Structures are given as C-alpha cells and as structure tokens.
Amino acid sequence: MSIKSVINKKIWSIFIRRCHTQKEIRVRFAPSPTGYLHLGGLRTAFYNFLFAKKHNGKFILRIEDTDQSRLVKDATEKLVDDLQWCGLKIDEGPFFSSKYGPYKQSERLSLYRKEVKKLLENGNAYYCFCSEKRLELLRKDAIRSRQIAKYDNKCRHLTPVEIAEKLTKSNQFCIRFKLHADIKSFKDIIYGDIFYDVTQNEGDPIIIKSDGFPTYHFANVVDDHHMKISHVFRGVEWQISTTKHLQLYKAFNWEPPQFGHLPLLINSDGTKLSKRQGDIRISQYRENGILPMALINYICAAGGGFKRVQGISPCLYTFEELTKQFEIKNVNSHPSKLNPTLLEDYNRLEIIRLMEDPATKNELVSDVREIILQKYPNIKNSLEVDRQHIEKVLNWCSNRIFRLHDLVKDDLAFLWIKPHGEVEIDFSQDKLEDLIFKLEDVQFKKEEIYQTLKAFSKENDIKFSKMMRTLRSTLTGLSDGPGVAEMMEILGKETSIKRLTRLKTVNTK
Template identity: 55%
Template structure:
C-alpha cells in the first residue's frame, strides 16, 4: 500500500508538471473501430501534433462482460494503418501506465478510499430487485428513472453492520449542484446540472471494477491529460466529471466535444451499419489518407477556401493546418462520393512517388494472383501495371475493381485465339500502323482502324470481333479501341503478334 501511495503521489505531481499538450484516445475493446471512433482519434492526434504534444492510447476495458477477444489489437492496427502515431500506450511505452484499465484496479481502489474518507462518496447496499422496482415505478408514473439516493443517508452503525454480514454493495458518488458553465472548446459555454435529472451514480461496481465515469477521470488526471476531445454525446456527462475533479481537489483538463458524424441524408451514423467499420473500408480497398481526408472534410478544423479545388493532404499538412476553433459545432455530414474522389486522387499520388509506386504495383500483383489462381500465365509486368493504374486512376475508385470479370483481359492472356479473316501481311501492316501511333488513345485508334479496314477491304465489324478475341478472349467488355488504350501499346502489339497462326505464317513464307 505504501508503494502504491508513492506511485499515486508521483503521478499526481507529473499531472501538474506537464507543460506540453497531452491528449488521449480511450476506446473500449467491445468491437471494431468505426468512422466515429477514427474521427475522435484523428482530431486528438491532429490537435496534439499541431501543438507539439503527445497522443496516448488507453484501453478502457472495465466492462468485462462486453469484451471482444482480439478487439484491442485490431483497434491498434486500424489506428496505425490510418497514420495515427501512438506516443504512449499498451505496447508503446510511457511512464504513466498501465494503459489498460483492467490493470489499474488497485489505483481505483485507492482513489475510492479517498472519496469515502472525504465524504463525497458512499456505500450503497440496494439490491437489484429494489433498483428494478424504482425503475418500474418511475416508468409507471411517466418519470425518468433515477436512483433515490437512499443509502446516502445510512448511519455509520448501519453500514458497519451490513459490511460485517458481507452484504454486497457498490460505491456511489454524491452529486451536487453544478451551475458553472462548461467552457467547451467547440460549443462555447454549455450549461448542464446533472443533479437535477440524475440520482447519485455508481462509481465502483460490486465486482470491484470502476464505472466509465470514475475510471475516466482518475486516469485522465494521473496520465496528465491536458485536453479531452470526445464526441458530443459525452457533453452532458462532463458536468459529472467536473464534480469528480472537484471532489478530489484536482485541476480538470480542458474539454472539447466533437459534433455528431451523420450520413449524407442527416441520419445518425450507427454501428449497425456494417460498412462504417475501418476494417470494412480497408478490405474494400480504400487507402488510409483518402479515408482520413474524408473524415476531416465533414468536421471542419481547417480554413475554408471558397471554390477551392479538393486536395488530398498528407498527415503532416493536416496537423500543420489544423485549428480546434475551426471545428464545426453542427452535425458533420459525410459525402461518400467525396471518398471515391479522394481515393482516386491517392492512387494518382502513389503513382507519382517511386517508393509508393513500387508498393502499389506489388499490391496489384497480389490482388490479381488471388483473383485468378487458376491462370499461371498472367500479365503482371510492372510497366503494364503502371499503364493500367494511370488509366484507372481517372475511371475506377478502388484497385480491387481492376480484378472484376469485365476487366479480366488486363491480366489473363488469351490462349488459342487466332486472328481470322486477315492475312499475315495484313496483320503486319496493321501492327506497323499501330506502332506508329503516338497518342495511343481510343479516339485516334478508332479512326486508324476504320481507315485500315477500308484500305484493306476487310469488313470492319468482323475485324473488330477478331481483334477483341485476340486481345482478351472475351465476347464482351470495353470497346476494342478502349481495350487497346487500357492495355497500352506494347501489350496490345505483343498479344496481336501472338494471335497470328504460326502455320499460316509458315505457309505464306513458303509460297
């Protein structure tokens, strides 16, 4: 206990010794990280980096009944994927840990004792049956269910007697009037007096695990958190937290509450929407910087330039330009079309850098191999992939789209398809013609191919059908000229040469 007291004293001293900004993201490992959680983590990170501060990760796992195995690891993975760097946290070091709440139970027990001793908390022996009756009676009389604070008035002798019997109990905090406004960093002055609407809240459950509100306050204080940025749904609870800080005699951090993140139609974003999980975006093929820019585009925090062209900002550019007083206070509407535009921009951006281009090429190669495992002879040359990506960056949203069945010709070389209705001499003329075309675009290609067919007295539809088969082995898909444009000049010429029947070449050479 002496060792614990020294540790608490050291942490309390550190709390007030911090001259730099310290923020935290404190998720519960009860599921996946979704857009709302990413937005909260991101704004904390941008705020900290803008002011040369620290970003902490804390895992709030005190509700042991709702834990999902592996959720913490997935949360960390998604944060790192998004480019959010963790300065302190489980597995990342730091002097003020542990950073997992289930490992801090002795700290909470000591803090509870302090509140019991100064009279701001008390033991509650009410049974679940009594609490359930209170709830039912409140509902029957059309009132908001709330605890009636019965055990707040127990005498010392009564408490001692119940404890001697081993009666199960929890610890509750005495709510008092709090009429001072919360000076919210985003909403300005906000008034909430929770004692008007709530009974005394539980701060330590009968299983000796703290509730969210209590552990949150204790941890933020001992970890030196200077600013708390979280969703607006927690704004009403902040008054409760300020009362806890007052009960301990601690200086509270500054609070800012982020507005609701909503769908394009204004409806609330919900975890029940299976496609708002970060893992879902990753699996569908969205890139991290595109998703990050998408999230901040809805919430503000940056100088608004009228009619400015949409940009894809790097993480450094984002935190350099970020200002907390520019964050919107109204609900933040997401525009899915913008995400698609940003993802196309990121493909282009990655192609412009040698290192990221190499990684992108490798990613495409792996996707194609996975999509067509039964085809050993795939066209995966780096130059070909770059040509395809340059074409797709203005037309497709995701690189996964490149493996759709309609675009299989990009990768799967046709076999046993031969150019028909054309002599090898005509094929040679056509190949020479195609090779001389500088602007290998579908408009130019269409004109040249039509002229060629007329000059060679070849039926144009039959010729195009033969070219389609030679290039793709497919009966449907993009137009032949567009197909050539997508494949690029070198691949087009290579495939057409391979489609000339060898026996015809041999026969004509002997004539």
Template identity: 55%
Template sequence: MKSTLLSRLLSPATVNRCRKSYLPRVRFAPSPTGYLHLGGLRTALYNYLFAKSHQGAFLLRIEDTDQKRKVEGAVEVLIKDLQWAGVECDEGPGLGGKYGPYVQSERLEIYKDHIEKLLDNGSAYRCFCTERRLNLIRRDALKHQRVPKYDNRCRSLTDEEIKEKIKAGTPYCIRFKLSSDCQSFEDLIFGGIAYDVSLNEGDPVLMKSDGFPTYHFANVVDDHLMEVTHVLRGVEWQISTTKHLLIYKAFGWTPPQFGHLPLIINSDGTKLSKRQGDVTVEDYKKNGVFPLALVNYITLSGGGFEHVPGAGVSLKTMEELASEFQIGKVLLHPSRLNPELLQECNRLEMKRQLSDPDLCQSLVRKVQNLVKQTYPNEIMDISDQHVRNVLKWATARVTRVEDLVSTKFGFLWILPSNNFEIDKELLRKLLEHLENVDRFEQDLLKNNLREFAVNNNVKFPMLMKMLRGLLSGLSEGPGVAEMMQLLGKGQSLERIKSIVR
C-alpha cells in the same frame, strides 16, 4: 457561439510562445469491445491532430472496467487499426510511458486508494441497495411517468448501520453525492455549456460491488493522474462532463479543458449502421480504401481546417493535416458522410502514390499480387512497366486498386474469351498492316485504323466492334485505340495472332 478567445489561446502561434510551460496532453480511451468503429477512429484522429498541431503528446488508454463486454484480442486489433490509419501513439500499452499502466484493469489499486479519499471527505458513500430494489424504483418511475433515477436512500445511513451491514457481509457499491449546483464549462467546440445533472440523475455509482470502477470515476482519476490537459470525445459525453466536473471538484483537482465532437451520420441523416454500409475500420480496409483516403474522408466531413470556397477536394498528408488543424473550426453539426467523397479521396491517393517512386513500387507489387491471385494460370503480362501504365490509365476510371482485377478489366491481364464474329482474312491483313506501325499511340492508331478500314472497304464501326471483342471480350468499354496503346504493340498483335493462327 464558439469562443474566439479560446481559439486564439489555442492557436499554434500562442502555444509556440509558451512551449516550455504548455505542452498539451490528450488521450484516446476506447473500450476493447470489438473492431474500431469509424466514430472511434475520428475521435482518435482528432486527438492526434490536436496534439501534433501543438507539439503535444497523444496517449492511448484502454478502458476495460466492464469485463463482461471485453472481447479477447480486441486491443491488439485496435492498435493495428490505429497504426494502419497513421495515428501514432506516444504512450500506451506496449509503448511505455511514465503514467502507466495504460490498461484500467491493471489500475484497480489506484482506484481503491482514490475512492477512500472521497469516502473520507464525505463526497461518496456506500450503497447497499439490491438490484431488485433498484429495478422496482425504475418500474415505479416509468409507471408514474417520472425520470427513472436512484432515490439516494443510502445517503442517510448512519455509521452504525453501515458497520452492521459490512459486518453482515452485505454487498455494496460506492456512490457519489451529487450536488444540485449547476455546473458550466466552455466547450472547445460548442462554446458555453451549463447543466444541473442532479435534475435527471440520482447519485451515480463510482465503484461497483465487484471492485471495478465505473467509467465516470476511472475516467476522471486517470485523466488527472496522466496529466491530460484536453479531453476531446464524442458529443454523447457532453452532458456527463458536468458530472465529471463535480468529481474533479470533490478531489480538489483542476479539470482539463473539454471539447465534444459532433456525431457521424449517414448521407441520409440516419445513424451509422452495419446494415447500411461500412462502419468499422476493418470494413474499409477489406474494401480497398487507402489509410490516407479514409483519414481525409473523416476530416473533410467533420471540419477543423480552413475552408477555401470552390477549391474542390484535395488530399492532405497526415503532416499537413496536423499543421493546419484548428479545434475551433470543427463543425458544430453532425458529420454527414458522402460515399462519393470517399471514392474521390481514394482515387486521389492512388494518384499521389503513383507520383512517389517508393509508394509507386509498392502499389505495383500490390496489383501484381492481386492479378496472380485472381488469374493464377492465364496471365499474359504483369511486368512493372505494364502495371504502371495500367495504374496511370486507371486513375480516371477506378477508385480502388481491386477494381483492376474485376471482369470489366480482366482483358488487361489475360487473353479474353471471344464469342464475337471474326473475319480472319481481314484480321490477317490488319496484322500485317499493324506490324509496320512504329508508334502505338492512341490518336495515331485511331487514324491508322480508320485509314485501314477505307483501304479495305470495311465499315469503320464494324472493324472497331470486332477489334474490341477480340482485345477485351467486351461489347463496350474503352476505345479500341486506347486499349491498344495500353496493351502495347506486343500484346495487341499477340491477341490478333491467337485468332488467325
């Protein structure tokens, strides 16, 4: 069960009373191995919301100690993706801050100094085992159905043996001496967690033979030196936390509080996979998803907010999310993604932007640019007013702005190709009739067209079919009167004239 005590201690009201002595610091610490994954954005977002809900600081740290997996340019893309999503860092690469540098490969001297402290107090030791020997240990364990783990052989080397190996130039790494005591901690999301890491692991490597620290060591050192108070990360790191606690203990440091976020999974319960859809922020950006829509999609799937039964889906700004966020309300079960929920969030964000004069103008410009790119030589009308009318009409029909330049909605911008049967004489009469109609409003137009059909002895469905083909080039779609209102009197009549000339 979740700790109600912790929830009370971490409530905004409590933090406000203690603001002078308690300002939480959280961090997002990704590896620069490619595009920002949806799970990574979720971790960054929840850290950001936690910090802002308590008037704390959110910092970005790049964990690039695994140089083999580092992708050139990934840091710059990652920072842009965070900015696009509205996740603003207070400290980090390029932003400054008194706890830098914020890139681990630039902190190697710091790690060397701290590894010496663990060697001096006996918490760590030099390991000279070769990769070949370690592979043999693994194979033997698997052969005999045991948990593969290091046998801690080099723990027992004498000082004289160590000196001789160093003098001989034998490569070595530095390992941490795991103790067998069971570590426990209060997870901010899952509650009490206890685990004896030594049951399933041998002594872990802290410093590799190339002079670079492992994730576990650098993580602990950096979180302490950067005065991180709360660590919110994926649940896959929950078991490692007990190992980290032992390292904190070896240094004599007070650890931060830990909270582990459940997995994000597909709607069918399977693991997120590129083969099954979008998994990176870049994918969502390319597919026309608005930043705030993606943020709300994540929070609606993962919890962290007061749920009102029957309230339906509502879109919240980043400021609203930050003010309402409660770590104790994050869901315990995996966050199951529902693509239909994302579509609804995107539609709601389109409506929100239309209601804001500045955002509306940016949206209009976006549509105009999309139309120019899609139909460079055929455009009839992309005036601001026409685009605004189209957007207002479209919020009940599309979930992406990009859909408005699809074949289905091409009639909104260009004169459609017409392969339908046309009665030009009837159209001339209709043109003359419509020129005398002042108000091009849907209900009035529908009644007017029905009256015209009766007066000219033509079946109303046949007239509608002919007009739909003429106006849109489609055999089915929006109602004819609806299209005429949307296109306006000028465009509607122009399309009829283009046929009867």
C-alpha cells in the same frame, strides 16, 4: 548594463519561466473494446491526434475495458491496427511502453481501489447495499408516476455503525459518488459555456461496481489525472457527463483538463451513424479498396475545423497540410454530415498522388499485384503482372478509376489475363504483318489506333466489324468489354503487338 539590456533580459526570463511551467499537451483516445473502430471513432481519434501533432504533444490510446461482459476478442489489437493503417502514430498505449501505463483499465484496478478510498474517507463517496430488485422497483414507480427514473440516494444517509454492520453481513455492495446541485458552468472549447445540473436527472452514480470494477465515469477521471491528460476531446454525447466528472475532480482536489466535445457525425440523410452499420467500420473500407488518406479527408470534410480556400472541391490534403490547417476552435458545433459522393473522389485523388511519388508508386504497384493474384488464384501462371505492365496500366487509369479494386472488374480482366490458344483469320500472313507494321508506327492513343484499323480494313476489303471481333478475341480472349482501340491503348503498344502475333491465317489470298 544598459536599461534596454536589463529589460530584454527580464522579458527573456519571463518567457523561459512560462515555457517551463506550461503543461505538456497530452490527449487521449479511449475506446471500449466492445467492437471495431468505425467512422465516428476514427474522427474522434484523428482530431485528438491532430491537436497533439499541432502542439508538439502526445497522442495516447487507452482501452476502457471495465465492462467485462461486452468485450470482443482481439478488439484491442484490431483497434491499434486500424489506427496505424490510417496513419495515426500512437505515442503511448497498449503494446507501447511508457511510465504512465498500463493502458488497459482492467490492469489498473489497484489504482482505482486506492483512489476510491480517498473519496470514502473525505465523505464524497459511500457504500450502497441496495439490491437490484429495489432499484427495479424504484424505476417502475418512477415510470408509473411519470417521474425521472433515478436512484433516491437512500444509502447516502447510512451511519458508520449501519455501514459496518452491513459490511459484516454482506459482500454485495457498490460504491456511489455524492453529487451536488451547486453546479457552475464550464467552458467547452467547441460549444462555449455549458451549464447542466446533473442532479435533476440522476441520483448518486455508481463509481465502483459490485464486481470490484470501476464504472466509466470514475476510471475516466482517475486515469486522465494520473496520465496527465491536458485536453479531453470526445463525442458530444458525453457533454452532459462532464459536470459529473468535474465534481469528481473537485472531490479529489485535482485540476481538471480542458474539455471540448465533438458534434455528432451523421449520415447524408441526417440519420445518426450506428455501430450496426457494417459499412461504417474502418475494416470495411480497407477491404473495399479505400485508401487511408482518402478516408481521413472524407471525415475531415464534415464538421469544419480547417482553414481552407473556398470553392476548391474536392481537394486531397496530406497529414502535414491538415495539421497546419487545423484549429479546434473552428470545429462546427452542429452535427457533421458526411457526403458519400466525395469518398471515391478522394480515393481517386489519392491514387494519383501515390503515383506521382516514386517511393509510394512502388508500394502501390505491389498492392495492385496482390489484388490481381487474390482475384485470380487459380490461373497465376496466365497472368500478366510484371511491374512494368502494372505501372503502365496505373498511369493510364489513375484518372479513370476510383479504387484499385476497380482494376479487377470483369470488363478489365483482359488487362491481366493473357489469352490462350490461336485465333484464326481469313487474310494472308503478309497482310497481318502489314497491320502490325502500321501499328508500330502509330502513337498509341485510342483515336489514332481506331483510324488506323478503319483504314486498314478499307484498304484490304475486310469487313470492319468482323475484323474487330477477331482482334478483340486475340487481344483479350473475351467477347465483350471496352472498344478494341481503347483496349489497345490500355494494354500499350508492346503488349498489343505481342498478343497480335497469336493470329493464325487460314486462307491465303
């Protein structure tokens, strides 16, 4: 065997070994079911999803429902529905079977009880019997003396005998974790080196509450370890908790995941997004006709993370394009400001994109039909909602509307509502037929239609304004709206001529 072949074989062997030892990329989105998915949550979920997709990893949904007092009924189902509507495929989570479940923390209590025993036994956790009254007095004293309000770690110093005595006398206790001041910095994937001494601002934190449920900090670490999470990407508000979490990992002698904290997503005026803002709920965007990829591009336009050609804006990208462009290290560390003016532009571009693909066009036509039927539930028999007509309207208006719901605004009602009854005019049937004949020969563009109508009124000595009012009434049954020629272009030649045959002459000249 040649030296070259030996070297190549050795290199290949090293490569294979590295492939087998490399950890699988596993990321998670872990919301609390205390409300509905909003823009900030969607951004966090999507960046996790993109990271997993880019590295052939897994995207996991975990529900952190340990605060039972704040749960919202059906919030988990709604979260899953919103994520799937946005196109985020969940690999593991509630309603998705996997060996690492269950994925609701309220169903993992036996695991937390088992793990907290380890910390009690190795001296990193202790029972705390302090009453709420004592804790409140500590808070008040700290405020009065202008000190940081934090627990004084009193129960940390109880002897085993004292603990045993208290356990026999009371079942009201919590379990706290011992924090240490020997903090090392950690590498934040987005913010770089971070150093924060949590003991300067906090006493020993509760990890198991008196009701037996874990706190966020404890359950979070235990679940990330047991679910083999490789990377944690979450909001920057959790960055100061990371040193606390790293101490928990060390206490368990577990290898921590890599951490990256996403900057705040803020309003265009610089104010913080709030869950109280009804208009940042994903369900609100859905109800208002915003399409999933428009919303995804909207949040991706703030905060960086994507390699893009400068100067092309706005430009709508697909999931595949966003995945290819995405680099977590390129996410900006400063707050990400939303630009609301882009949202409708993205939505318009998405309508155009959907119209260009035969498969998605059919779905879009069906969506429009449903919107029309919901808008006019009492006159379904008087609606013009056949697929060909809807498609024709969409072809005309895709560059002119920002959302599908624009198609059922009052000034466009004529598109769908067929006018009733006959309209009387004061010129002969022959002249009416002549007008229809001329229109059949016209290319149905607004300017050409207008010029044809203008010439016809002049040739037949008919007052133009009166004729246009009659035609408007005939075509739409409305007294106002877009210009007659524009309406005829929108309706198309076939529909316009069909509606003109409703005209009835009353004076033969």
